[in-house]
Every structure is written in C-alpha cells, then in structure tokens.
Amino acid sequence: MNADYVPKRSVKHEVGTDNFKKIKIEAKVEQIKEREENDTSDPRSRQCPYLDTINRNVLDFDFEKLCSISLSNNNVYACLVCGKYFQGRGIKSHAYTHSVEMSHHVFINLNTFKFYCLPDNYQVIDSSLDDIKYVLNPTFTQEQISQLDRNTKYSRAYDGTHYLPGIVGLNNIKANDYSNVVLQALVNVTPLRDYFMREENYANIKVAPGDIMINLVKRFGELTRKLWNPRNFKAHVSPHEMLQAVVKCSKKKFQITQQSDPIDFLSWLLNSLHITLNGTKSHNSSIIYKTFQGQMKIYTRKIAPMNDEEAGQVLINPEDYLEKVEEKPFLYLSVDLPSPPLFRDELKESIIPQVPLMQILTKFDGVTSQEYKTYKENFIKKYELIRLPRYLVMCFRRFTKNVFYLEKNPTIVNFSVKNVDLKDLLSEENKKNNPNTIYDLIANIVHDGDPNKGTYRVHILQKGTGTWYEMQDLHVIDVLPQMITLSEAYIQIWEQRSNNENNNQNFDQK
Numbered sequence: 001m002n003a004d005y006v007p008k009r010s011v012k013h014e015v016g017t018d019n020f021k022k023i024k025i026e027a028k029v030e031q032i033k034e035r036e037e038n039d040t041s042d043p044r045s046r047q048c049p050y051l052d053t054i055n056r057n058v059l060d061f062d063f064e065k066l067c068s069i070s071l072s073n074n075n076v077y078a079c080l081v082c083g084k085y086f087q088g089r090g091i092k093s094h095a096y097t098h099s100v101e102m103s104h105h106v107f108i109n110l111n112t113f114k115f116y117c118l119p120d121n122y123q124v125i126d127s128s129l130d131d132i133k134y135v136l137n138p139t140f141t142q143e144q145i146s147q148l149d150r151n152t153k154y155s156r157a158y159d160g161t162h163y164l165p166g167i168v169g170l171n172n173i174k175a176n177d178y179s180n181v182v183l184q185a186l187v188n189v190t191p192l193r194d195y196f197m198r199e200e201n202y203a204n205i206k207v208a209p210g211d212i213m214i215n216l217v218k219r220f221g222e223l224t225r226k227l228w229n230p231r232n233f234k235a236h237v238s239p240h241e242m243l244q245a246v247v248k249c250s251k252k253k254f255q256i257t258q259q260s261d262p263i264d265f266l267s268w269l270l271n272s273l274h275i276t277l278n279g280t281k282s283h284n285s286s287i288i289y290k291t292f293q294g295q296m297k298i299y300t301r302k303i304a305p306m307n308d309e310e311a312g313q314v315l316i317n318p319e320d321y322l323e324k325v326e327e328k329p330f331l332y333l334s335v336d337l338p339s340p341p342l343f344r345d346e347l348k349e350s351i352i353p354q355v356p357l358m359q360i361l362t363k364f365d366g367v368t369s370q371e372y373k374t375y376k377e378n379f380i381k382k383y384e385l386i387r388l389p390r391y392l393v394m395c396f397r398r399f400t401k402n403v404f405y406l407e408k409n410p411t412i413v414n415f416s417v418k419n420v421d422l423k424d425l426l427s428e429e430n431k432k433n434n435p436n437t438i439y440d441l442i443a444n445i446v447h448d449g450d451p452n453k454g455t456y457r458v459h460i461l462q463k464g465t466g467t468w469y470e471m472q473d474l475h476v477i478d479v480l481p482q483m484i485t486l487s488e489a490y491i492q493i494w495e496q497r498s499n500n501e502n503n504n505q506n507f508d509q510k
Helices: 008-015 017-041 094-102 127-136 142-146 177-186 190-197 213-227 240-249 262-276 287-292 308-316 357-364 428-433 499-509
Strands: 076-079 085-087 106-109 115-117 122-124 294-302 324-330 333-336 354-356 365-373 378-387 391-397 399-401 406-408 412-414 438-448 455-462 467-472 475-479 489-496
Touching: 076 094, 085 094, 106 127, 177 213, 177 240, 177 262, 177 438, 177 455, 177 467, 177 489, 190 213, 190 287, 213 240, 213 262, 262 287, 262 391, 262 489, 287 391, 294 365, 333 357, 354 357, 357 365, 357 378, 357 412, 378 428
Parallel strands: 333 391, 354 412
Antiparallel strands: 076 085, 076 106, 106 115, 115 122, 294 324, 294 378, 365 378, 391 489, 399 406, 438 455, 438 489, 455 467, 467 475
C-alpha cells in the first residue's frame, strides 16, 4: 500500500466528530451564500420579463404558510400570479411544476422575502416589488410608532377602498367573533401595541426547546403590525394564523368553529403572553403587567353558623372567624350588575333597568361588603383598591348559569366616555399613592342577542380624529359617543389620564 494514502475515516478521526459536523455545516452555508451571490449576479435578475404578470389583487398573506399540495411549512413559496403556496423551487418541487404547467413565473419565499423566477431559477431584484414585501412583513421605525395615535389621514388600499390604520375589520372564519373583539381592543392599547410593533422587543426571548407558546407572541405581533399597516392591499385582515396559534396553545380550549366567552379568552391571552415573555410576579416583569396590573386588598370574614350544633365550633376555633386580609394583583375588575326586575310595568312592557357606573364600582371602595355563599360556608368580603393600573379593564358579569339554562342580565350601565374619576373609591392613604385617578374609555365590547346565540361587537376610539368606530367582524362604521352608553357593555378598557393631560384639559376649559 502506498505510504501517502490516508483512509477517509482518518480525517473525521483527526478533527473529531463534533468539529467534523461543524465543518460540514459551515461548508453548506458557504455554498448557499455562493449560490445566492450567483443568483444576484445573473443579468436577468434586474430585467425579469414576467413582472407584469403579478396580480396583487389575489395576494393574501394572512393564512398559514403551508404548501397547498404537500401541506408542509418548510421552504414555502407564494406564486405572485395566482396567490397559491407551493413548496421548494427545485426541478422536482411543487413550485417548479406549477410554474411549468400554469406558466406562472414569479414567486416569493415566505421566510426570506426574496423573489425568484421559475423555472429559470434566478433571483429577481426590482424595487417595484417592495410593496409586496412590506405587506408580507410590515416594519415600523420608532418615529413612525410614536405618530400612530396622531394620525388623521386615511390610507388607500390596492383595491381602492379607504381605511384608517388600526381601524380595520377582522374576518370571521366561522364563530370567532368573541376573539376578534378582544384582539381589536388590545391592539389599540398604546403601550401594548408599541411593544409588539417592534419585533426585536421579543425576538430574543428564552424559551424551552419545543415550547409552542412563543408562536402566540409572534402571531400576535404579526397581527398587530398588519392591522396598523398603512400600505395594505385590502381594507381588512384575516386573523387565521393568530387563531391557529390560539387553538394549539390553548389545547383546543378556544376554537375557531365554536364561540367562547371573551372574558375567558382575554384572561387566558394576557396571562399566556405574560408567561411567555418571561414574566414573573413582579409588577414590571412584562409589558402585560406594566400595562394592566393593579393591586387590591381583600378582607374576608367567615360568618358564624346559626345552628346550635355548629355554633360550638365558633368557641372551639375562634381564629377561623376573624377577618383575614390579603393583597392580590388583578388584571381586570369583575363588576356585579344588580338583578333585573321580575315583573313588567303597568303597560305590560319590559322595563330596561339602568344603573350608574360609580354605583356598581362601590364594591371596590373597601367599605361595601358582600356576602358569598358556598356549599358549606358563608363569607363576607370587602375589596379595597391599592394601586390603579395604567389601563383598567372592567368586565360586567351579565351571564349567570344555573342548573337549567344560561341567563343574561340586560341592565344598561350609565357612564361617561371621558373624565371618570375613581378618587372616591380610594382611601385617604391610597389617594397619595395614586395621583392620577381620572380615566377615559378607549374600547367597549358589547354582547347582542340571546345568551347562547348572541354576537359580539366592539367600539374603538381613534385617538387621532377623536372619532368612535363600531367594528363587527368586517363591518366598520363610525358612531356617536352617546350611542355607546346605550349598549349592553360587557368588557371595557379605560386609559388612565396623566397629569399633563389633566393640566392641558383644564387650560382648554379656562
């Protein structure tokens, strides 16, 4: 045997198994880079003759990025002529076959956002394609984000319709109106929206291997950017990818084909986002807690039994019947509504009961007590607000479920959309810790119809114009603020007014 001969396995043996794998990976990366450089150096890249075949009217990037034939999500390309998704661009790939059969030549890679011409297989470079790339992946600078709440200009979609960014309809796939109203309300909460508009804010979050909850954060960020995109091809957005992530991450608790309670969905979504963003019990641990978390004291006292047999336990365990105090954080306030009247009036017409907002909020003044009954024991509880959140979420308990059916409370809550002062709910000590107690309404979710078959709609304040809009799936109309107070409010989001805003308003009134 020749002395200069070196067996093939000796190279791997000399460098080690791990180093050998690294060398192979680096070599593949270099080959890919060289191939891409060769693609851009092709003289046809800047003179593609098929750009006029692109049909922007059929392009829709809201759906899940899956090949329409193999249903794979690896290396998926979108045909810019018919809008369909296909896998790969090699000779035996579905995209290559489609380009030959249908004479559709221009494709975009949905991961790298690069354009290719098939079957010639060269990269297309042209600035006229930037609008397609922007619709697929909208990006915003810090300066653009800071101007969103001051925007008063309508944007013109490619199909000719006009819309205001942020006030965009969401497609109801089957029975997901319960989630649409919650998503519409959350993307109009300024600090939450600003955080998710910049993808780098959550791009480097540490998650466990195989954790699918990170997809919920990414999809919510994508939906937020699409709803605020001023260069959309259409005046509506489909939340398909976001809802697919919701179904998977909630383990099918919330589905597209079955209606659920918006309060349950809101609570689950906020807590899931908080945990995935590496949030802890600390108030400033995530953007969710910074925006929505408040603090309250709960006073609980067990009621002594009236029976003589059980009354002896009070003497045996007197500590069980003393008042206990605990501090707890909250993301939303659950507000009780008074019971509706049982009988009709003299004209045999149903009375629509009404109640002032501040009257039902006395539940949280630390003085008003309420009795709660369980199967065995009765308790008296009092709630005292300690720290008011920056954005206060109120949920009115309209639905009560008994053994036989689900009942809805039709009580109308009377409130003002501006200048709601919660100072009277705070003690003198807590007033010092909460200088800003005035809130303005920014979102109002309404339930219409029967308890089991009703629909949901949401009222959103467009801050730039000061106009209120009503959104129910794809339908978007402007409404008067007086009409909002007449609706059966279910969930409300209130924005805390800062000292500067209070001073400016007082100056304007003078």
